[in-house]
Amino acid sequence: MLDKYFSLRSLGTSLKTEVLAGVATFLAAMYIIVVNPSILSAAGVPFAGALTATVLISFFGSVMMGLYARNPILVAPGMGINALFTYTMVMGAGIPWQTALGCVFWSGVLFAVLALFNVRRYVVDAIPATLRHAIACGIGLFITVIGLVNARLLVSNPATVVGLGEMTPALVTFLIGLGVTAVLVARRIQGALILGIVFTTLAAVPIGRLWGDGSVYFPEAIATPTLVNFQGIFAWPDFTALWQVDFSGALAVAYWPFIFVILFTTFFDAMSTFIGVCQAGNLLDENGEPRNIRRSMMVDAFSALISAPLGTSPANAYVESAAGISQGGRSGLVAVVSGLLFLPFLFLSPLLALVPAIATAPALIMVGVFMLSPIRTIDWQQYDDAIPAFVAMMLIPLTYSITHGVVFGFLTYVVVKVGVGKANEVRPAMWVLFLLSILMLFEG
Numbered sequence: 001m002l003d004k005y006f007s008l009r010s011l012g013t014s015l016k017t018e019v020l021a022g023v024a025t026f027l028a029a030m031y032i033i034v035v036n037p038s039i040l041s042a043a044g045v046p047f048a049g050a051l052t053a054t055v056l057i058s059f060f061g062s063v064m065m066g067l068y069a070r071n072p073i074l075v076a077p078g079m080g081i082n083a084l085f086t087y088t089m090v091m092g093a094g095i096p097w098q099t100a101l102g103c104v105f106w107s108g109v110l111f112a113v114l115a116l117f118n119v120r121r122y123v124v125d126a127i128p129a130t131l132r133h134a135i136a137c138g139i140g141l142f143i144t145v146i147g148l149v150n151a152r153l154l155v156s157n158p159a160t161v162v163g164l165g166e167m168t169p170a171l172v173t174f175l176i177g178l179g180v181t182a183v184l185v186a187r188r189i190q191g192a193l194i195l196g197i198v199f200t201t202l203a204a205v206p207i208g209r210l211w212g213d214g215s216v217y218f219p220e221a222i223a224t225p226t227l228v229n230f231q232g233i234f235a236w237p238d239f240t241a242l243w244q245v246d247f248s249g250a251l252a253v254a255y256w257p258f259i260f261v262i263l264f265t266t267f268f269d270a271m272s273t274f275i276g277v278c279q280a281g282n283l284l285d286e287n288g289e290p291r292n293i294r295r296s297m298m299v300d301a302f303s304a305l306i307s308a309p310l311g312t313s314p315a316n317a318y319v320e321s322a323a324g325i326s327q328g329g330r331s332g333l334v335a336v337v338s339g340l341l342f343l344p345f346l347f348l349s350p351l352l353a354l355v356p357a358i359a360t361a362p363a364l365i366m367v368g369v370f371m372l373s374p375i376r377t378i379d380w381q382q383y384d385d386a387i388p389a390f391v392a393m394m395l396i397p398l399t400y401s402i403t404h405g406v407v408f409g410f411l412t413y414v415v416v417k418v419g420v421g422k423a424n425e426v427r428p429a430m431w432v433l434f435l436l437s438i439l440m441l442f443e444g
Contacts, residue, residue, distance in 0.1 A: 007331065022334045023341065037050035061339070062338050066334065071295075073317050106250055122429045132275050135392055137372050144367075208225035242310060244311055278291060281325035
């Protein structure tokens with residue numbers, strides 16, 4: 001039945017491969033269960049309530065993506081947009097968090113309308129293949145940077161902006177885990193990323209027990225000396241953030257710009273992620289477009305829409321889905337497995353403390369390696385195509401934002417094409433994207 005519904009054989013995959021890929025995707029993205037509530041709680045959303053909302057939307061969104069869109073892409077509250085919600089809207093502009101959730105809801109309604117009328121098709125058709133490939137590579141670099149930051153190999157430095165982290169027991173453990181994971185991947189061992197995560201977790205157990213101090217290396221994430229912590233098994237879900245949305249208050253004219261910014265960010269984050277991940281994983285249809293993208297965008301829109309009533313910032317497609325795709329995942333069963341793995345953490349959230357950030361970091365770096373394959377398709381001698389591609393590819397990781405990298409890629413593409421006398425190659429929809437990109441820069 002599963003083979004028939006998800007077309008496993010025709011996609012060249014198997015039940016075992018899809019389950020392993022689903023587990024890999026979940027392990028790469030499960031940090032969101034704790035990180036998202038941590039960010040939202042700074043805005044006043046109850047931490048436990050935000051955690052419950054995060055688990056529920058990740059479950060519903062991912063399962064819908066698997067069953068309806070049949071794509072191996074996980075859906076969860078987006079990083080970046082949750083920071084915009086907390087630090088720009090609530091703490092910066094002084095918007096009550098309930099009203100900010102209302103802005104999230106109405107942006108989700110608009111997103112659903114755009115998805116329903118298939119506006120995506122005009123947007124995707126306007127983006128040249130070179131930029132699509134560059135976006136895929138940029139997302140790969142972005143995932144790599146996330147892994148390096150999580151491991152503290154890459155740290156902030158006032159003199160050089162970024163620098164090399166101190167060679168601590170935690171960093172040494174990460175490097176050993178990275179080496180083991182790289183060897184497993186190079187030897188093409190099935191489930192290499194999962195095995196790497198398990199190995200690195202076990203290797204991190206002595207930190208804070210036999211040597212080192214985890215609270216020194218990761219003070220903002222861990223309050224104990226140990227990196228691998230058993231904090232119990234069971235905890236009841238908390239529904240205090242459920243249905244706390246101020247629907248009418250969010251419609252005030254003063255909040256319209258925020259609704260637009262959320263809409264723009266979620267729409268382009270979703271579209272860019274689908275393009276990049278599907279391009280890197282060769283999940284394309286006969287026209288070379290991301291497979292089932294209309295249904296995927298509908299799921300993403302609906303997920304963003306129901307995020308607010310549940311009590312969290314918008315959910316969208318996750319770039320960490322590339323972890324499962326890199327493991328051979330090809331069908332919607334990957335997303336279903338990933339979504340189902342979120343559900344137990346309504347009651348088992350303390351178990352998340354067992355897997356530290358340094359354990360998932362090697363997997364994220366390997367995913368970055370996998371996603372750089374489209375770089376060979378870019379003609380680096382055709383500068384009017386190569387320069388916009390380079391800008392998009394580099395600014396996605398350097399700005400820590402898929403949306404901003406894509407926006408600057410769009411802007412550069414139009415400016416360069418017009419400057420070299422090839423304005424006829426800029427499609428009408430790209431001109432619309434050009435104007436929206438300018439608005440996004442000023443609003444963001």
